[in-house]
Amino acid sequence: MISIFRHRPRFPAIAAPRRARDLFNVHDLAAFALLIAAAALLGHGAAQMREPLAALSADPVSLQVANLPEYALRTTLRMFAAMLASLLFTFLVATWAAKSQRAEQAIVPALDILQSVPVLGFLSFTVSFFLGLFPGRQLGAECAAVFAIFTSQAWNMTFSFYQSLRTLPRDLDEVARGFGLSAWQRFWRLEAPFATPGLVWNMMMSMSGGWFFVVASEAITVGDTTVELPGIGSYLALAIAQQNVNAVIWAVLTMAALIALYDQLLFRPIVAWADKFRVEQTAGQQRPGSWVYAMARRTRLLKRALRPLAWLWQRALLWRWRPRAILAAPRADADVRRGDRIWLALVSATALCGAWIAFEYGRRTLTLGDLAEAFGGGLATLLRVAVLIAIATAIWVPVGVWIGLRPRWAQRVQPLAQLLAAFPANVLFPLAVIAILATGANPDVWLSPLMVLGTQWYILFNVIAGASAFPTDLREASNVYGLRSWTWWRRVIGPAIFPYYVTGALTASGGSWNASIVAEWVHWGDQRVQAHGLGAYIARATEAGDFPRIVLGVAVMSLFVTLFNRALWRPLYVYAERRLRLD
Numbered sequence: 001m002i003s004i005f006r007h008r009p010r011f012p013a014i015a016a017p018r019r020a021r022d023l024f025n026v027h028d029l030a031a032f033a034l035l036i037a038a039a040a041l042l043g044h045g046a047a048q049m050r051e052p053l054a055a056l057s058a059d060p061v062s063l064q065v066a067n068l069p070e071y072a073l074r075t076t077l078r079m080f081a082a083m084l085a086s087l088l089f090t091f092l093v094a095t096w097a098a099k100s101q102r103a104e105q106a107i108v109p110a111l112d113i114l115q116s117v118p119v120l121g122f123l124s125f126t127v128s129f130f131l132g133l134f135p136g137r138q139l140g141a142e143c144a145a146v147f148a149i150f151t152s153q154a155w156n157m158t159f160s161f162y163q164s165l166r167t168l169p170r171d172l173d174e175v176a177r178g179f180g181l182s183a184w185q186r187f188w189r190l191e192a193p194f195a196t197p198g199l200v201w202n203m204m205m206s207m208s209g210g211w212f213f214v215v216a217s218e219a220i221t222v223g224d225t226t227v228e229l230p231g232i233g234s235y236l237a238l239a240i241a242q243q244n245v246n247a248v249i250w251a252v253l254t255m256a257a258l259i260a261l262y263d264q265l266l267f268r269p270i271v272a273w274a275d276k277f278r279v280e281q282t283a284g285q286q287r288p289g290s291w292v293y294a295m296a297r298r299t300r301l302l303k304r305a306l307r308p309l310a311w312l313w314q315r316a317l318l319w320r321w322r323p324r325a326i327l328a329a330p331r332a333d334a335d336v337r338r339g340d341r342i343w344l345a346l347v348s349a350t351a352l353c354g355a356w357i358a359f360e361y362g363r364r365t366l367t368l369g370d371l372a373e374a375f376g377g378g379l380a381t382l383l384r385v386a387v388l389i390a391i392a393t394a395i396w397v398p399v400g401v402w403i404g405l406r407p408r409w410a411q412r413v414q415p416l417a418q419l420l421a422a423f424p425a426n427v428l429f430p431l432a433v434i435a436i437l438a439t440g441a442n443p444d445v446w447l448s449p450l451m452v453l454g455t456q457w458y459i460l461f462n463v464i465a466g467a468s469a470f471p472t473d474l475r476e477a478s479n480v481y482g483l484r485s486w487t488w489w490r491r492v493i494g495p496a497i498f499p500y501y502v503t504g505a506l507t508a509s510g511g512s513w514n515a516s517i518v519a520e521w522v523h524w525g526d527q528r529v530q531a532h533g534l535g536a537y538i539a540r541a542t543e544a545g546d547f548p549r550i551v552l553g554v555a556v557m558s559l560f561v562t563l564f565n566r567a568l569w570r571p572l573y574v575y576a577e578r579r580l581r582l583d
Helices: 024-047 052-056 065-099 101-116 119-133 138-166 170-178 183-212 214-218 231-241 245-278 291-298 301-317 333-365 368-404 406-423 427-438 458-467 470-480 484-518 534-544 549-579
Strands: 219-222 226-230 519-524 529-531
Touching: 024 065, 024 138, 024 291, 024 301, 024 484, 052 138, 052 427, 065 101, 065 138, 065 183, 065 214, 065 231, 065 245, 101 138, 101 534, 101 549, 119 138, 119 291, 138 183, 138 484, 138 549, 170 183, 183 226, 183 245, 183 301, 183 406, 183 458, 183 484, 214 231, 219 231, 226 231, 231 245, 231 301, 245 291, 245 368, 245 406, 368 406, 368 458, 368 534, 368 549, 406 458, 427 519, 427 529, 470 484, 484 519, 484 534, 484 549, 519 534, 529 534, 534 549
Parallel strands: none
Antiparallel strands: 219 226, 519 529
16 A cells, blocks of 8 residues: 555754764665766766857768767757656646646647647747747757657656546545645645556656657758757668668667666666555565665665755655645635636637637638648548557557566566667668568558557557556455456456556557658658658648648647547546546
């Protein structure tokens, strides 16, 4: 069971050790070595990002293998900066949507729209803004790249955290309220720990999703504006443009080494730490482990150095955040309903105003033929997304359940799954282009698998998270009652993983719409192959710098994704919230 109530913390006096070995040990030396190395790399990368923008032209991206370590550092820093921004966004926005019905009415549809807006759609309008914000500095281009990576990371984390808060067991919430915990204390003692296992797996998926779009984030071309930031993404884009197979292989190997490195140093320790937040009455027989986590637990000097911070955090958790003297009197139900109607009217009026502005802009710059082409491409892409999500569900749900129920296998598969999820579709473009041109195959069919290559893993990671969080006592009870086969899936594991699956499938479908831009318009050198769809429409408009058609394509994609989510995924969210809670 999650431990949400603890004694009042005290700050113990630190007695002077009698011998040096009582102060530190070999684990402290290893831990401080890792921290010093991380600080040095962070300082070096940050210094490079503050260089003048003209330095990018003087020292362009090169395919020399010796440059890969520097490029790997720059890309990794951008991705972790985007991850920190995504975490902050998740805690603020997802909590607000889960706690406030009025906020939910605006935030959830906004998230549906934002996750459907392609990375190229964001880049089309943000590159100039950030370059103007930091004129003449690389920092502007760096911010544009970080923001683009953020848009590929934040949405699934937000949906995961929101889903966990909405499906929190009622008995735990009632106990927390019964003990008089404030909203601040309930969040950090109960709600955040309950949501942590699912959030951790979605963080790993977000890092991998960032790799999938890192090429578009670092090698930015919008109309006449071209910015190539040093990094693995721009290196890979240059290798594909020059048809350099050896450079492509070196880029993929470097990416694999980076994923294995931060999996061992960061994500595996976090998974081992987050295992203690599982909701169960009995301890599991198998626990995920990590040598970094075990080393940190055995340190002495590091623990002493961090003890004041831990004490301050414990004191912060005692802060009630709600002065009792100024609590407002509860409002009547009629007032609440009136306020809800006013809020809904304001949100609807804002949406209609935005739609009217977009309509007037399109009427002045576009024709009915453009509109028909965009909607026709949207229907073709919608069909591809629906078929691919159904196929990915049939394949990865059983695999994810099998892995999630076996922590040892989850540890072995974790880095491999991250690598497969991070594997950029751009690497397979040469094979796709050559095979389609050589055989005369239909690109409308054979380019489709590229759309789901990087997004099917949202389903796998979320199902693994749901199966990993499945209480051991419930699993043992199902074994005692002899539940097997279809009954076990329908009565036991299916309801347990369903909220996680809905989150994974929702983000996978949104990611597939994003991926359609690079999957329906592929090239290898000067050779191009395209499929009929909305992704190809946006890609052509972006390459030509045709902003009216970029706006039209992004708007149509947002409309399709929002309607699809409203018709399918949102009702499933409500069903999971009302019927499948672990109460």
